[in-house]
Amino acid sequence: MPGVFITFEGGEGTGKSSHARDLAEVLRKAGRTVVLTREPGGSPSAEEVRALLVTGAVGRWSADAEALLNYAARDSHLRETIRPALARGDLVLCDRFMDSSRAYQGFAGGGDMALIDMLEQSIVGATRPQLTLILDVEPELGLARAKGRAGAAGVEDRFEKKGLAFHRKLREAFLAIAAKEPGRCRVIDSSRPYEAVSEDIKRAVASVVGLA
Structure with a gap:
């Protein structure tokens, strides 16, 4: 039986990581085998690339270079973690995936969308x-919110420092992706109390994984 692949997307400070972690716990308690992973990262090699992307000076990479680095990490992540888990029939929850490349490096970053498509x-x-x-x-x-968690997150703040105009474009990008693929994407208002957001996530996931 093939596995199920669910991704969490959005800008900085939307609560993706916390909600992915909490959903994994709910699904495990329901008897599902869950692989909780993230991007950039998710495999030993990809985690090494992550450090290049999320730390350091804002201008250390162009948007196209960021896309290439992300996809180098994603290739490893898919081969070493995601595809083997899906082949086993596991449920994979991933904090960021391909839509983040489109939003961060393409739409907001002004990178080459033809390169990202390829x-x-x-x-x-x-x-x-x-x-x-x-x-x-x-x-x-x-x-x-992201600034408030900075102490715990260490120095992984390179994208947070890109400025408000960048982050406004980022939000537009994710909403545009959702509008283009309504069958795959669900937009959830994460400005509300955490418990309300969590309940909406569980409802959205229930139809895909059969969660009661």
Whole structure:
């Protein structure tokens, strides 16, 4: 039986990581075998690339270089973690995936969308998520939340420092992706209390994984 692939997307400070972690716990208690992973990262090699992307000076990479680095990491992540888990019939929850490349490096970053399209087709191929949860919040609120967690997150703040105009474009990008693929994407208002957002996530996931 093939596995199920669910991704969490959105800008900074939307709560993706926390909600992915909590959903994994709910699904495990319901008897599902869950692989909780993230991007950039998710395999030993990809985690090494992550450090290049999320730390350091804002201008250390162009948008196209970021796309290439992300896809180098994604190739490893897919080969070493995601595809083996799906082949076993596991449920894979991933904090960010291909839509983040489109939003961060393409739409907001001004990178070459033809390059991103080619990388997605070649590396992601048919391994696309059945469900993508896009957690949506005003950029000002999201950045304030992200700043509040900075102490725990260490120095992984390179994208947070790109400025409000970048993050407004980022939000537009994710909403545009959702509008283009309504069958795959669900937009969830993440400005509300955490418990309300969590309940909406569980409802969205229930139809895909049979969660009661």
